Amino acid sequence: MSKQYNEVVRVYEDCLDLNGRGDFVRCTDCGLLQLIQIGGTSCGCDICQSENLQWYTDETGNEIQEITITELEQMGFIIEDCVIPMF
Numbered sequence: 432m433s434k435q436y437n438e439v440v441r442v443y444e445d446c447l448d449l450n451g452r453g454d455f456v457r458c459t460d461c462g463l464l465q466l467i468q469i470g471g472t473s474c475g476c477d478i479c480q481s482e483n484l485q486w487y488t489d490e491t492g493n494e495i496q497e498i499t500i501t502e503l504e505q506m507g508f509i510i511e512d513c514v515i516p517m518f
């Protein structure tokens with residue numbers, strides 16, 4: 432088992448594909464790590480709705496782009512589910 436990350440990732444579960452896969456990004460305005468809809472362009476946090484998103488990079492500088500919830504959990508990330516109400 433490699434490094435454990437222990438960082439909170441907000442996961443917009445309803446926006447992910449059937450395998451729980453999404454885009455793994457960090458908002459450069461509010462700093463929130465999040466797993467959003469693939470191709471999504473804006474921070475899901477209600478406050479900033481920023482479009483300044485960056486791919487997550489690990490400590491060796493590798494970009495992690497698409498990833499699944501399961502893979503995040505295996506890496507030690509703390510999953511914070513955020514369910515967006517359907518209208």
Ligand SMILES: [Zn+2]
Pocket residue numbers: 458459460461462463474475476479480481
């Ligand atoms: Zn944000």
